[in-house]
Amino acid sequence: MRILVTGARGMLGTALLPCLGTEHEVVGVDIKDFDISQEAAVQRAFGDLRPDFVFHLAAYTDVDGCEANPQIARDVNTRGTRNVARSCAEIGAVLLYVSTDYVFDGSLARPYREDDAPNPLSVYGRTKWEAEQQVQALLARHFIVRSSWLYGPRGKNFVATILKVAKERDELRVVSDQRGSPTYTYHLALKLAQMVQVQAYGIYHVTGAGNCSWFEFAREILKLGGLEQVRVVPISTQESGRMAPRPANSVLENHRLIESHLGVLPHWREGLAHYLEEGQRLGEFALPASDRGEKPLQREVTGHDCSNSPVGG
Ligand SMILES: NC(=O)c1ccc[n+]([C@@H]2O[C@H](COP(=O)([O-])OP(=O)(O)OC[C@H]3O[C@@H](n4cnc5c(N)ncnc54)[C@H](OP(=O)(O)O)[C@@H]3O)[C@@H](O)[C@H]2O)c1
Structure with a gap:
């Protein structure tokens, strides 16, 4: 099978490519290859590559940036996805589009299921939701995979940012009135590859x-990074002063994974432990050694844009 991955150099793309195995012919593309908002360029590339299956990960993911630049958000997230979906329909490829928890408004008092009605609060959420609708309208053989709060190697993300600012300050102010499920890119990538x-x-x-x-x-x-002496002060979303509104509850029930017997992802704490090991190995951050001269991380493990990061000043 020939597989095409857009956004291949992004945080999730770099996790996904090695998971796709050697039995497939895998091509990863990014903005250096073509801009997804340019329909003719997408058509040409898809016509040349003729993939059987497309993972569409490319997006403008800076949530506050989207709020400030709604036209770019629409061009990349909605129009770009429409272009990809159209080209998939033309060549008969299956499309897996990665979407977001931010399509929901967060007002429900329970985790969101796949069939709950989206009502995005932000430009980012709206452009991703409009993209979902394009995918649904343009081709029958599609997956829309909504994930949330991604962190992992080779990307700006909340974990790396917390570790960075913890070195510079004694106290961090972090939003306590938004709930979600942190997702380790490698755990998500393994599930995407299975699909x-x-x-x-x-x-x-x-x-x-x-x-x-x-x-x-x-x-x-x-705690896991051995930096417990740094104080964390809970603040409200309002106090954080972020430009884009974010859902208070964006916990997603993984109902269809369970129903289809595909299996759910490991707990976010397990992913975090793995990323702390992996991030150190890759030199993304250094964690303090414990008193016994060992790494502070004792846990056995199996295994970006902090644009979404609600860290306050
Ligand atoms: N990060 C999260 O917390 C999160 C949560 C839920 C869902 N998602 C979704 O998961 C997917 C992957 O996210 P990620 O965190 O891996 O994002 P990322 O690290 O920002 O990667 C996105 C990739 O898309 C590329 N790109 C941007 N504009 C493009 C364009 N016009 N044409 C072609 N390529 C373009 C970027 O290239 P440049 O870097 O060169 O601009 C980048 O390589 C996205 O669809 C995102 O919406 C992310």
């Missing part, structure tokens, strides 16, 4: 198991 074999198309929620607030997430990062 190449699936034929039950439609919407899937795929996130790390468990949930927390950004405040609780920050405390766990510092």
Whole structure:
């Protein structure tokens, strides 16, 4: 099978490519190859490459940047996805589009299911939701995979940012009134790779198991990273002063994964432990050694844009 991955150099793309295995012919493309908002360029590239399956990850992911630049957000996220979906329909490729928890408004008092009605609060959420609708309208053989709060190697992300600012300050102010499920890119990538074999198309929620607030997430990062002496102060979304509104509850129930017996992702704490090991190995951050001269991370593990990061000043 010939597989095409857009956004291949992004945080999730770099996790996904090695998971796709050697039995497929895999091509990763990014903005250096072609701009997804340019329809003719997308058509030409898809016509040349003729993939059987497309993972469409490319997006303008800076949530506050989208709010400030709604036209770019629409061009890349909505029009870009429409271009990709149209080209998939033309050549008969299956499309897996990665979407977001930010399509929901967060007002429900329970985790969101795949069939709950989206009502995005931000430009980013709206452009991703409009993109979902384009995908649904343009081709039958599609997956829409909504995930949330991604972190992992080779990307700006909340975990790396917390570790960075913890070195510079004694106290961090972190939002405590937004809840979601942190998702490790490698855990998500393994599940996405599995979906190449699936034929039950439609919407899937795929996130790390468990949930927390950004405040609780920050405390766990510092605890596992051996930086517990850094104080974390809970603040409200309003106090954080971020430009784009964000859902208070964006926990996603992974109902279809369970229903389809595809299996859920490991707990976000397991992903965090793995990323702390991996990030150190890759030189993305250095964690303090413990008193016994060992790395502070004792846990056995199996295994970007902090634009979304609600870290306050
Ligand atoms: N990050 C999260 O917390 C999160 C949560 C839920 C869902 N998602 C979704 O997951 C997917 C992957 O996210 P990610 O975190 O891996 O994002 P990322 O690191 O920002 O990667 C996005 C990639 O898309 C490329 N790109 C941007 N504009 C493009 C254009 N016009 N044409 C072609 N390529 C373009 C970027 O290239 P440059 O870097 O060169 O601009 C980048 O390589 C996205 O669809 C995102 O909406 C992310």
